[in-house]
Amino acid sequence: MANFEPKIVAFLCNWCSYTGADLAGTSRMKYAHNIRIIRVMCSGRVDPTFVLKSLREGADGVLICGCHPGDCHYHEGNYKCLRRYEFIKQYLTEMGIDKKRIRLDWISASEGKQFAELADAMTEQVAELGPCRVRSIMENVT
Amino acid sequence: MKDSRIGVYICWCGTNIAKMVDVEKIAEDIGRLENVVIARNYKYMCSDPGQDLIIKDIKEHELDRVVVAACSPRIHELTFRKALENAGLNQYLFEMANIREHVSWVHTDREEATKKAADLVRAALKRVSYHEPLDKLSVAINPATLIVGGGVAGMSAAFRLAEAGKKVYLVEKEADLGGQAARLDLSFPYLNTVSSFLQPLIRKVKEHKNIKVFTGQSISEITGYVGNFKTTTGINGKLEDLEFGHIIVATGLSNYDPSPFKNYGYGRLPDVITSIEFEKMLRSGNIKCSDGKPPRHIAIIHCVGSRNENIHEYCSRTCCATALKYANQLRATFPGAGIYDLYADMRAFSKACEELYTKTSTKDVMFLMFDPERSLPEVKQAGWKDECNMLIDMHEILSGENVEVPADMVILMTAVEAQKDAKDIAHAAGISMCGNHFYIEKHPKLDPVATTTDGVFIVGTCQGPKDIPESITQAWAAAARVLAGISRGTVTVEVTTAVVNEEICCGCQTCISVCPYTAISFNEEKNVSEVNEVLCKGCGTCGSTCPTGAIRSRHFTDMQILSQIEGMLNEGKVKETHKILEEA
Numbered sequence: 001m002a003n004f005e006p007k008i009v010a011f012l013c014n015w016c017s018y019t020g021a022d023l024a025g026t027s028r029m030k031y032a033h034n035i036r037i038i039r040v041m042c043s044g045r046v047d048p049t050f051v052l053k054s055l056r057e058g059a060d061g062v063l064i065c066g067c068h069p070g071d072c073h074y075h076e077g078n079y080k081c082l083r084r085y086e087f088i089k090q091y092l093t094e095m096g097i098d099k100k101r102i103r104l105d106w107i108s109a110s111e112g113k114q115f116a117e118l119a120d121a122m123t124e125q126v127a128e129l130g131p132c133r134v135r136s137i138m139e140n141v142t
Numbered sequence: 143m144k145d146s147r148i149g150v151y152i153c154w155c156g157t158n159i160a161k162m163v164d165v166e167k168i169a170e171d172i173g174r175l176e177n178v179v180i181a182r183n184y185k186y187m188c189s190d191p192g193q194d195l196i197i198k199d200i201k202e203h204e205l206d207r208v209v210v211a212a213c214s215p216r217i218h219e220l221t222f223r224k225a226l227e228n229a230g231l232n233q234y235l236f237e238m239a240n241i242r243e244h245v246s247w248v249h250t251d252r253e254e255a256t257k258k259a260a261d262l263v264r265a266a267l268k269r270v271s272y273h274e275p276l277d278k279l280s281v282a283i284n285p286a287t288l289i290v291g292g293g294v295a296g297m298s299a300a301f302r303l304a305e306a307g308k309k310v311y312l313v314e315k316e317a318d319l320g321g322q323a324a325r326l327d328l329s330f331p332y333l334n335t336v337s338s339f340l341q342p343l344i345r346k347v348k349e350h351k352n353i354k355v356f357t358g359q360s361i362s363e364i365t366g367y368v369g370n371f372k373t374t375t376g377i378n379g380k381l382e383d384l385e386f387g388h389i390i391v392a393t394g395l396s397n398y399d400p401s402p403f404k405n406y407g408y409g410r411l412p413d414v415i416t417s418i419e420f421e422k423m424l425r426s427g428n429i430k431c432s433d434g435k436p437p438r439h440i441a442i443i444h445c446v447g448s449r450n451e452n453i454h455e456y457c458s459r460t461c462c463a464t465a466l467k468y469a470n471q472l473r474a475t476f477p478g479a480g481i482y483d484l485y486a487d488m489r490a491f492s493k494a495c496e497e498l499y500t501k502t503s504t505k506d507v508m509f510l511m512f513d514p515e516r517s518l519p520e521v522k523q524a525g526w527k528d529e530c531n532m533l534i535d536m537h538e539i540l541s542g543e544n545v546e547v548p549a550d551m552v553i554l555m556t557a558v559e560a561q562k563d564a565k566d567i568a569h570a571a572g573i574s575m576c577g578n579h580f581y582i583e584k585h586p587k588l589d590p591v592a593t594t595t596d597g598v599f600i601v602g603t604c605q606g607p608k609d610i611p612e613s614i615t616q617a618w619a620a621a622a623r624v625l626a627g628i629s630r631g632t633v634t635v636e637v638t639t640a641v642v643n644e645e646i647c648c649g650c651q652t653c654i655s656v657c658p659y660t661a662i663s664f665n666e667e668k669n670v671s672e673v674n675e676v677l678c679k680g681c682g683t684c685g686s687t688c689p690t691g692a693i694r695s696r697h698f699t700d701m702q703i704l705s706q707i708e709g710m711l712n713e714g715k716v717k718e719t720h721k722i723l724e725e726a
Contacts, residue, residue, distance in 0.1 A: 005254075009707060015574065015594065022214045025243025033254040036261055036710050037244050039215070041638075041698060044656075045682030053704050057711035073572065074681035075658040084686070110577040116248070 006060035006126040010035050010119075011050060013043045015073035016108045017065035023112030024119075031116040032123035035063065042066070043104075044077025048088045051102060058135040061101045061126035065115070068106040078106070098129050146271050147179045149205040150263065151196060153187035153212035155242055162246035164256040168211070172263055176715045177271060179203050188218050193225040200229035207273060209266045211239035211259065216594075217585065232275030234697060239266040261710050268709025272702045278634035279675070283369040284387035285309065285628045290361055290567060293321020294340065295602025295613040296392030297347045302621035304352035308628060311384050312347065313356045313375055319344045321394045322603070327424035329610055330463040331494040333470060336610075360563075364389065364570045367679075368597030369633040373570075387633075388597045388624040391581065392617065393567055395603040398447035398454070398557040405520045406446065406554055413437075413531055414521060414552040416446075417464060429475060429551075431531065437550035439480040439530050440472055443519055447557030449486065450514065454557045454578060459607040461555035462488055463495045468553060469507045470498075481507045482547050484536060486514045492609055510538045510545065521552055558607050571598050580606045591620045596633070599623060638697040639678035640685060644670045647692035653684035 012018040018039050024031065040046060043066025051062045064085065066078035082104065089099040103122055107115045152169045154160035165183040173181035180203055186192050187210055199205055208231070210222050215238040223233035241259040249255040285308050289296045292314030300310045318324065326336045347353055356375050364373045369387045376382045397418050400408045408414045412432035415423075423429050431437050442465045448458040465483055472481050488509070490499040503509065512519055519536040530548035538545045560579035561567075568575050572595035574582040581600045584592040591599050599620040602613040627633065640653075640662075647670040654662045654671060661677035662684060664670075671693070673684075682695035691700060 007711065009710065018214075019216065019574065019594075022216060022240075022243040025214070025247040028247050030250055031248055033245075033249045033251060033258050036258065036265070037240070038265070038703065038706055038710070040682065040703070041695075042681040042683060045686050045695060045698060047686035047700065047703075049700065050703055050707065053707050054711070057708055059707075059711060071569075074679060074683065077658070077681050077683050080656060080683055080687070108577070109574040109582060 016067035042077035265710035291392035
């Protein structure tokens with residue numbers, strides 16, 4: 001498992017987190033290459049289906065980032081995301097998927113460094129769990 | 143999914159992308175995939191020849207969709223959308239993959255970076271197949287402007303707009319106009335009185351027929367969008383509804399309270415004062431110590447709260463030149479006094495400020511350098527035998543000696559910091575903030591006074607520490623931007639709003655309960671939800687809540703995002719023609 005390179009899909013809100021990830025880039029911070037970012041306007045847009053689809057297509061983990069509580073560009077989308085996140089974690093657990101494969105965190109537009117650190121921490125967290133088997137199981141359904 | 147004809151362009155960004163990502167290989171691999179008509183790599187896609195390449199290909203190869211893999215879409219998405227429009231293609235049939243900020247600049251392994259970039263390009267490729275042409279909504283621009291903050295920056299912008307014949311609402315939270323500049327005596331580097339230009343400006347603004355000034359008022363909520371904003375403000379409970387097309391935020395700065403620095407003794411020693419307190423003394427024309435006597439020795443200490451990891455990491459930018467200004471004023475007032483300037487670094491960077499430094503050093507001012515990482519100067523009460531009230535212990539690093547500096551008065555060059563209520567205004571106007579609560583411009587070079595919210599501009603020190611000329615420059619720049627918007631007359635607003643498919647809406651009204659803008663209402667007759675496109679801001683929360691999938695978030699539809707995920711995690715289908723070629 002030492003060489004396992006997890007694939008992580010990250011959903012970042014346009015206003016805070018995506019900008020924060022851009023800042024990590026302009027500041028030339030280095031972080032794990034395992035994170036693949038998808039931009040959504042608000043973390044409130046992250047439909048549980050997106051998480052399930054990611055795992056189904058072979059992602060080993062899913063990261064969701066939004067603005068800090070109270071800072072949402074759309075007032076409260078991040079709170080809605082938080083509520084949905086708790087629900088998704090419970091659902092994954094019931095499906096036999098480790099809830100540590102999904103993580104929600106707040107990244108502001110100025111937190112490039114924090115984003116880089118989060119990307120590394122998430123990669124490490126998912127690497128410890130090993131590959132997610134959802135895709136291979138689904139492909140071998142007879 | 144119907145067949146599409148997609149053009150894919152991988153940008154080198156000079157060496158910014160190309161040195162870490164094998165752009166040629168990606169273009170070659172992508173070119174083998176279904177629906178890709180042409181895949182190119184080019185040095186600078188955002189340049190005119192780069193854009194022309196896209197326009198030419200759209201016409202020549204009848205492309206119906208375009209993917210550009212380059213920098214962040216926050217920088218050049220609009221550039222490429224315009225190129226599509228110039229080629230006669232709807233601008234929403236475009237998707238960008240961010241392979242610079244999110245790949246080449248943050249990774250060190252070229253092979254892995256190339257793999258990641260390819261994944262992002264395939265994701266964009268798959269997503270763009272599901273893009274739909276969208277029309278832009280054209281709305282009239284209200285020619286009035288709201289300016290929040292009546293300091294030098296806010297008033298300068300207000301006056302420029304008013305002179306151009308446009309209505310301005312200027313809202314200032316203090317009882318008087320003037321802001322920070324009104325607290326200053328002289329301005330550097332030429333040592334002119336601030337009031338000589340400030341008072342006429344205040345008068346011109348107050349008297350201008352196109353400017354309505356609201357003092358002692360704040361702004362709590364602003365609704366609407368570029369061209370059509372609304373807010374409520376008023377005096378003595380008499381509220382007034384204001385309507386305006388643009389917003390200029392010029393809320394300025396506040397001054398750092400140096401009490402946490404125990405070594406400087408502020409609050410404990412009566413003759414340790416902040417620079418802004420000293421300005422007050424200068425304006426009164428009466429520089430004296432707490433015992434009523436004129437100071438025989440004056441020490442000025444730099445970088446109090448600035449360039450300090452635990453307080454403000456940034457440089458406050460104006461304190462060095464201000465300290466030089468004080469040294470000159472003090473020398474003129476007290477020809478025989480000892481003047482000591484305790485600095486960490488002398489950053490007299492503005493025009494003519496280095497010259498001010500040179501001039502000051504000929505006036506018998508003693509410059510003493512300390513290293514804040516090693517030790518800060520320590521101000522203590524002098525003994526009864528000493529000929530001064532206080533003594534400052536410091537390690538002078540140029541001589542390498544520990545010295546004792548006499549002082550009857552100590553002036554702390556305190557940091558400037560963001561306003562305490564910066565966050566409230568940021569929320570009301572839709573502005574992002576840095577970690578230190580200064581406002582973030584859309585782009586430092588490409589759009590320095592705009593914000594990520596259309597129609598909202600930031601000027602002066604609310605954006606970061608700066609001097610008076612810089613604040614005025616920004617104010618005039620923003621005024622020019624606003625005038626350009628007004629003279630255009632209309633503005634196109636994005637229609638990436640939500641839309642309800644009435645056929646599958648079950649009438650549960652869950653979407654109505656989550657919408658932060660009350661943009662969704664219920665049509666009792668049809669038993670379906672309806673979206674008001676003008677109120678909707680396109681956050682998409684309703685889309686992820688709708689149990690039947692009846693609500694679509696335009697340009698962020700379920701299909702578009704799900705296909706993006708699919709593209710990202712799968713190799714993609716190779717074209718039949720390529721398969722035959724490759725097998726042979």
